[in-house]
Amino acid sequence: MxxxxxxxxxxxxxxxxxxxxxxxxxxxxxxxxxxxxxxxxxxxxxxxxxxxxxxxxxxxxxxxxxxxxxxxxxxxxxAGLNPPAPQPAPGRPDMCEGLRRLIDTWMPYPAHIMDPYYNCVMYNDAAAVVLGMRPDITQNCLVDFFTDPLYRSRSKSWEGNARSVVAQFRAASSARPDDEGYRAVLEQVSAASEEFRALWAERDIEDAGQIRKELDHPLVGLLCLEATAMKVPARPDLTIVLHTPLEEAGTAAKLEWLASPEGRRGAMYPVAG
Structure with a gap:
């Protein structure tokens, strides 16, 4: 009324x-x-x-x-019915600016934001320095996980995490089986990676949540991080991935150094380990 x-x-x-x-x-x-x-x-x-x-x-x-x-x-x-899935609010363009402020404030820890198809919408400086995110890769987090040699060279937990990454993508895509966006990503990564095709054939399903990452950075050595995927109700089409340092290997201090002027000079261009 x-x-x-x-x-x-x-x-x-x-x-x-x-x-x-x-x-x-x-x-x-x-x-x-x-x-x-x-x-x-x-x-x-x-x-x-x-x-x-x-x-x-x-x-x-x-x-x-x-x-x-x-x-x-x-x-x-x-009315006693299950509500439909939330939809992005077209009248809230300010949300992207607010999310940019969020991931920039997360410095010196890596953070990035993905759309439903795992395309990277934005990332902070720490994600570039630590994870190797940069303009000259596909900017799709699933494809780059399997095809980016820089990330692969740094990731000590790649084999252990690959199964979860594929299972989470299957869970997301299975909710929208007729979505051409998921099909396009699936075709791209399947054509590029035999390892992805083998894991996809296992048909594992896993909800997005937290993943432990161990990286061997060329400037500071071992980094132990916990990646947490989160949703914002006002922008359900986006997923925020925040990386939190774990206690091992003095990770927090190393990330702070990488974000310092001295560390930034040394990490101006990502290099393989």
Missing amino acids: SRRARVTPAEAGLPDGGARRRTPGLRREEVAVLAGVGASWYQWLEQGRDISVSPQVLDSVARVLRLGDAERRHLYVL
């Missing part, structure tokens, strides 16, 4: 006739007509009665009431 009161007839494409309206916003009957449902059914919906509700009808009502994504999912919950 509160959202119905916020939508004017003009916004809904209805003539207001110039007459004074007793009801602010749209009338129930108008919402019912615009959503293609019966007036009595819509009244029962507002009253929370025990009626049959389909996702398609709720989406029609949400469209007429101009609900945002969070409001639409809340409507599903109120």
Whole structure:
């Protein structure tokens, strides 16, 4: 009812006739007509009665009431249905700027952000220095994991992590089996790596979470990191990967040195170990 009161007839494409309206916003009957449902059914919906509700009808009502994504999912919950997956908010371009500030503030520890297909959207300076992220690779985290010789030369935990990386990509892609974006990445990495093809054939499934990484950096030696993948509800299409130093090998101090002026001069260009 509160959202119905916020939508004017003009916004809904209805003539207001110039007459004074007793009801602010749209009338129930108008919402019912615009959503293609019966007036009595819509009244029962507002009253929370025990009626049959389909996702398609709720989406029609949400469209007429101009609900945002969070409001639409809340409507599903109120109606007793499983809410749809969150969708990116097109009106929140500021989120990318805020996420850039987040990963830059994470310095001197590596951090990067991926889209659903594991394409790297942005990364901080530590990710470039430690993980070897740079413009002249594919910028797809799955493809580069299997094909980038620089990262492969540094990663002491590559064999142990490869199975999890593939299993997590299968879990993500299996939720959207008809998505051409996942198919394109799968074709690219399959053509480039026999090791990927062998692991993909094992059909393992694993949720994204935390992965331990051990890297042999050419300037500071062993680095022990824990990579944590996180989601932001306002941008469900993005995954933030934050790398936290573990206690072994004095990793935190080494990362701080790499981010210092002296360390930056030594690591100006990534080199293989």
